[in-house]
Amino acid sequence: MKQIKVLGSGCRNCEITAKVINQAAAEAGVEIELEKVTDIAAIMGYGVISTPGVVVDGVVVHSGGVPGPAQARDWVRESPG
Template structure:
């Protein structure tokens, strides 16, 4: 299961980012654990200065702006292709 964190203050763009990721995971049939991180100290601990930020399995993969559906799909499916083989 992928662990994904959306970093941000809880603003509209952060909420949209979380929804885009949830929808991508659902469409791909991939189970994820999605956490919203709003604590500024935690966000800065990832080195993210522009939100929303996205962390997948401990690695920052995006910051600043809402990611597109294709980006989110790539994050949730990365490394899962051979899991069912």
């Protein structure tokens, strides 16, 4: 199971990002564990300055905006990177 974290303050873009990822996983039939990280120190620990950020299996794959559906599908289907 893929572990995916959405890094951000809980703003609208962070919520949309989480929904895009959940929808992509559902469409792909892939089970994921989605966690929302709102602690600023934890977010900075990943080196993310611009949110929302996305971490897949411990690897930062995105930061600074809402990802597109195709991008999210790639994350739930493939290895990070």
